[in-house]
Amino acid sequence: MFSFFRKKPAESAPAPTPAPARPPAAPTDAAASVPSAPPEAAPAPAPADxxxxxxxxxxxxxxxxxxxxxxxxxxxxxxxxxxxxxxxxxxxxxxxxxxxxxxxxxxxxxxxxxxxxxxxxxxxxxxxxxxxxxxxERPLVIGEHTPTVIMVVGVNGAGKTTSIGKLTRHLAESGQRVLLAAADTFRAAARDQLAVWAGRNQVEIVSQDGGDPAAVSFDAVSAGRARGCDVVLVDTAGRLTTQPHLMDELRKVRRVIGKAQEGAPHEVLLVVDGNTGQNALAQAKAFDEAVGLTGLVITKLDGTAKGGALCAIAQWSRERSSPVAVYFIGVGEGIEDLQRFGAREFAQALVS
Ligand SMILES: Nc1nc2c(ncn2[C@@H]2O[C@H](COP(=O)(O)OP(=O)(O)OP(=O)(O)O)[C@@H](O)[C@H]2O)c(=O)[nH]1
Ligand SMILES: [Mg+2]
CATH class of the missing domain: 1.20.120.140 (SRP54, nucleotide-binding domain)
Structure with missing residues (x-):
């Protein structure tokens, strides 16, 4: 049966430990928290979809x-x-x-x-x-860590926030307790956009008025640990790989997440617009060099002539010591339009 992600129980099921202390930051507003169903209840999306x-x-x-x-x-x-x-x-x-x-x-x-x-x-x-x-082709594994911290990066407008919203829907529907971190602090609209997804999915969000993306990420991961969340999804601002200070900022976010929880982030996902073509590989290499990618999400495959770029990415991935996966593909703007990547399905669609 098709499953959207794989749930792996934590090895020693650690009790949520208190988060490390940090100097006081700007106030954090958390939205309503909804008690989640037990993880075992995780249903896969209906095959009819x-x-x-x-x-x-x-x-x-x-x-x-x-x-x-x-x-x-x-x-x-x-x-x-x-x-x-x-x-x-x-x-x-x-x-x-x-x-x-x-x-x-x-x-x-x-x-x-x-x-x-x-x-x-x-x-x-x-x-x-x-x-x-x-x-x-590899499923995203949730549950090895509590919480599993997923940092989401990419160039402007690639579809990061939308993909986080859709992924949150799938996770929440499967009984995972999700917390969103609004670490795109450049624009108030970015925070609002993520807050809409949090509201739609009835999950918690940690955000700050202005402030530093690393500080928001730290707060969110700390809150995720303290509240026993299953997944913390960190939304970052879009950035050009050619802007060193912005790539440095991303490195800092990654580092600070590691201070809030040892070993985190467990996944660093690059969201790539499927229309990007050959530049997708350049993006993957640049973000990988900065923050070490574990996976990709390819969006907007519902309207592109550049689908072959995945072949170039596959070749690059194969050459790495630990291959980068394409966890999901986006095929539209709707909430159900994020799907797991299947190599055969994609190959068939590419040559049809
Ligand atoms: N057709 C289509 N549109 C998509 C898909 N994913 C995202 N979009 C659209 O792409 C636009 C940008 O999406 P966002 O999620 O805001 O992108 P982002 O990477 O968060 O953007 P920034 O935060 O500004 O860097 C929105 O209009 C989305 O609805 C997809 O799979 N297919
Ligand atoms: Mg965004």
Whole structure:
């Protein structure tokens, strides 16, 4: 059965310990706290939801897929087919390295299978892409730590706050006690936006009027520990990777979270706009260098011609000592439009 995330019980189930002391900060306003159901009650989203979002992914990636699919409309498997495929993959932002690796793998599969029909080669391409992307498929694990602290980063407008809102819905519906940290302190509107999601999902939020993002994060993680929350989600301000002082600020947030809870944050998620194309890889590398990523969320896949960029990200992820996962993909603005990433589903949608 499909599950949105994996719940792992804490090894020694530590009782919530008092948070370390910090010099007094600006007042914190916490919204209503709703008692949560036991974690064991965690239901997965109804499988009936799946076709809807898959259709949206398919139609979103159509612009990527059409150019790839037209490669296989001929009658012969020849050099021209492979050349056209190479161009189509590059146009879809798969990148030079991943494109070459896919072509080599595909040719090997064609030889092995003895395929003579371009339509069969298309099926083999789906297999090759699915295998390449499989390194990115891993569920987000909640429950190894209390709370599990998830820091969310990315460039401006990537979809961080919206993705946090949607993820909160899934977590809250599964009986997880969630606390949101409004560490985007640049704009009051950012705080308000997160507060709307907190209200919608009836979860707690820690925010400050103005103030320092690291201080808000510290307060939130400390509050999460003291209140026995399962998950603390830290929303940070969008930033360009080319602005060193903003990347330094993010490093500080990460460091200070570690002071509030040893070993935290447990996940550092980069939210990437699916329309970003090849630049997605550059973003991943820059944020990884600054704060050490554990996973990605790719948003706006309901309308992009750049879906191939995931192949480039998969190649990069595979080269790391601990591969970065794509935990979720966003296929729309609605609350149900955040879904777990599936390599095969994605490969099929990309080549359909
Ligand atoms: N179509 C579509 N729109 C999305 C998706 N995810 C987010 N959006 C939209 O993208 C816009 C920006 O989303 P935010 O969540 O505010 O982005 P952000 O990264 O928090 O932005 P900043 O905090 O300003 O850096 C909003 O209009 C969202 O509704 C998605 O998966 N599909
Ligand atoms: Mg935001």
């Amino acid at each position: 799946r076709p809807g979002w898959l259709d949206r992914l398919r139609s979103g990636l159509k612009r990527t897929g059409q150019s790839i699919a037209t490669v296989f409309t001929g009658t012969r498997i020849d050099d021209a087919l492979y050349e056209d495929l190479e161009s189509a993959l590059l146009m879809a932002d798969a990148g030079v390295g991943a494109t070459q690796a896919l072509l080599d793998d595909l040719k090997r599969r064609v030889r092995h299978s003895g395929a003579t029909d371009p339509a069969a080669v298309r099926g083999l391409l789906v297999e090759a892409i699915a295998e390449m992307l499989s390194v990115l």
